[in-house]
Amino acid sequence: MHRRDFLKYSAALGAFSMLPAWGRVIPAAKRPTLPIPELLTPDAQSKIRLTAQAGASQFNGQKVATWGYNGNLLGPAVKLTSGKPVTVEIRNALPEETTVHWHGVEIPGEVDGGPQGVIASGATRTVSFTPQQRAATCWFHPHQHGKTGHQVAMGLAGLVLIEDVESLQLMLPKQWGIDDVPLIIQDKKFTADGNIDYQLDVMSAAVGWFGDTLLCNGVAYPQHNAPKGWLRLRLLNGCNARTLKIAASDNRPLYVVASDGGLLPEPVKVSELPLLTGERFEVLVDTSDSKPFDIVTLPVNQMGMAIAPFDKPQPVVRIQPLVIPASGSLPDTLVKAPALPSLDGLQARWLQLMMDPMLDMMGMQALQEKYGEQALAGHQQHMQMMGQMNHGHGHGMDFHNANKINGKAFEMNAPAFNVAKGQYERWTLSGEGDMMLHPFHIHGTQFRILTENGKPPAAHRAGWKDTVWVEGARSEVLVRFDHVAPAEHAYMAHCHLLEHEDTGMMLGFTVS
Numbered sequence: 001m002h003r004r005d006f007l008k009y010s011a012a013l014g015a016f017s018m019l020p021a022w023g024r025v026i027p028a029a030k031r032p033t034l035p036i037p038e039l040l041t042p043d044a045q046s047k048i049r050l051t052a053q054a055g056a057s058q059f060n061g062q063k064v065a066t067w068g069y070n071g072n073l074l075g076p077a078v079k080l081t082s083g084k085p086v087t088v089e090i091r092n093a094l095p096e097e098t099t100v101h102w103h104g105v106e107i108p109g110e111v112d113g114g115p116q117g118v119i120a121s122g123a124t125r126t127v128s129f130t131p132q133q134r135a136a137t138c139w140f141h142p143h144q145h146g147k148t149g150h151q152v153a154m155g156l157a158g159l160v161l162i163e164d165v166e167s168l169q170l171m172l173p174k175q176w177g178i179d180d181v182p183l184i185i186q187d188k189k190f191t192a193d194g195n196i197d198y199q200l201d202v203m204s205a206a207v208g209w210f211g212d213t214l215l216c217n218g219v220a221y222p223q224h225n226a227p228k229g230w231l232r233l234r235l236l237n238g239c240n241a242r243t244l245k246i247a248a249s250d251n252r253p254l255y256v257v258a259s260d261g262g263l264l265p266e267p268v269k270v271s272e273l274p275l276l277t278g279e280r281f282e283v284l285v286d287t288s289d290s291k292p293f294d295i296v297t298l299p300v301n302q303m304g305m306a307i308a309p310f311d312k313p314q315p316v317v318r319i320q321p322l323v324i325p326a327s328g329s330l331p332d333t334l335v336k337a338p339a340l341p342s343l344d345g346l347q348a349r350w351l352q353l354m355m356d357p358m359l360d361m362m363g364m365q366a367l368q369e370k371y372g373e374q375a376l377a378g379h380q381q382h383m384q385m386m387g388q389m390n391h392g393h394g395h396g397m398d399f400h401n402a403n404k405i406n407g408k409a410f411e412m413n414a415p416a417f418n419v420a421k422g423q424y425e426r427w428t429l430s431g432e433g434d435m436m437l438h439p440f441h442i443h444g445t446q447f448r449i450l451t452e453n454g455k456p457p458a459a460h461r462a463g464w465k466d467t468v469w470v471e472g473a474r475s476e477v478l479v480r481f482d483h484v485a486p487a488e489h490a491y492m493a494h495c496h497l498l499e500h501e502d503t504g505m506m507l508g509f510t511v512s
């Protein structure tokens with residue numbers, strides 16, 4: 001047991017020590033304990049220190065080189081309060097350049113940590129900002145252009161928890177690591193010599209990088225012992241490319257209380273909860289029947305992602321209810337949802353997401369050669385069609401710039417357009433033309449989804465969001481930017497399938 005876990009358990013046991021002996025925790029013998037990221041709050045000077053560093057972690061008894069913030073893998077959960085300023089000192093102790101992007105946090109482009117916010121190896125960058133938004137579970141991760149996929153795969157990711165008055169007044173479970181539990185879910189694969197087996201190549205540029213091992217907070221299939229009652233899970237899909245479909249192994253319902261940008265008007269009961277890469281949802285689960293169960297991810301119909309073992313449900317974490325009762329509850333209503341403004345006369349923008357058809361075909365061929373027919377997840381016809389279209393073309397295709405928006409691969413120094421600060425705009429994100437999944441993310445805003453891949457959004461996706469599903473059809477979002485972003489620190493709009501992003505499916509835009 002790590003010292004941190006021990007402290008956590010001591011604290012939990014301390015709180016429960018009034019209970020009779022039969023109420024005490026009986027630790028599971030074999031399964032690893034779910035590690036809980038340390039809460040990092042601003043100090044008396046409103047300061048937080050993060051160091052991106054190289055280290056090592058153990059997987060399957062093997063030592064593997066990993067990267068983390070303030071540790072070997074992943075990072076702390078940075079807890080901020082809406083309206084309170086914070087200064088973050090970011091030291092880069094990695095052997096290469098990196099950036100730290102505050103995903104979902106509405107702050108000026110200058111401090112947003114996009115690909116222009118480079119921190120050289122050995123250097124420190126200090127950013128100050130004041131989150132003004134609603135309570136939400138956000139996250140931070142690298143955004144180094146062309147390297148984001150690799151740096152995230154190496155382990156760089158941490159949570160940002162924003163609190164506000166409203167969220168504190170609700171009776172939701174709030175005991176960090178006890179009944180308010182983060183689940184950072186990622187897939188990885190390893191080389192025999194103890195490294196994370198990452199490639200950015202034609203195959204991953206087309207379908208994304210994926211692994212064969214599922215990790216939850218950095219360990220495979222851990223266990224969490226939870227007080228009996230309402231358990232709050234803060235889910236983050238931190239995978240590079242893999243869509244998750246979260247469920248309880250015994251089909252007990254999940255009550256979604258928050259999406260990317262904050263609390264929903266009321267809980268939404270679901271039995272399955274798909275999460276695109278980069279997305280967060282907070283769910284409450286009732287454990288009052290005292291029966292243990294697993295949180296699992298079910299197979300998804302995404303190219304490359306049904307390869308074994310992901311052709312079957314994969315356990316994420318075992319939940320073992322304790323005898324002691326939990327203190328939180330599931331409120332009937334959460335927060336007031338502001339009505340959508342009138343959509344008449346809004347500035348409209350069209351972002352056409354495009355994959356070079358040659359990359360599309362070559363990527364699928366590579367996938368089929370390596371993993372067989374089933375890896376295509378029913379897209380065989382599409383591949384044959386692409387093959388006919390591309391016959392004799394595509395020699396010298398540069399996969400590093402083969403993913404595009406509106407016909408252009410990402411250009412660092414050429415923002416695509418300027419948005420007027422504080423004005424609503426209606427953006428259409430079109431995936432028409434290829435059959436690939438594009439989880440699309442926009443910096444500097446929490447938006448509302450008007451239509452999602454040609455349909456009205458599901459109830460739990462109709463609140464505050466920063467990532468939207470685009471897959472062969474159109475999605476429309478209502479965006480507004482309340483901070484400025486100059487050309488030197490433009491905001492990004494991009495596919496959050498990290499290998500699509502790294503190979504060009506991203507544009508910068510300014511706000512003034």
Ligand SMILES: [Cu+2]
Binds near residue numbers: 439505
């Ligand atoms: Cu994409």
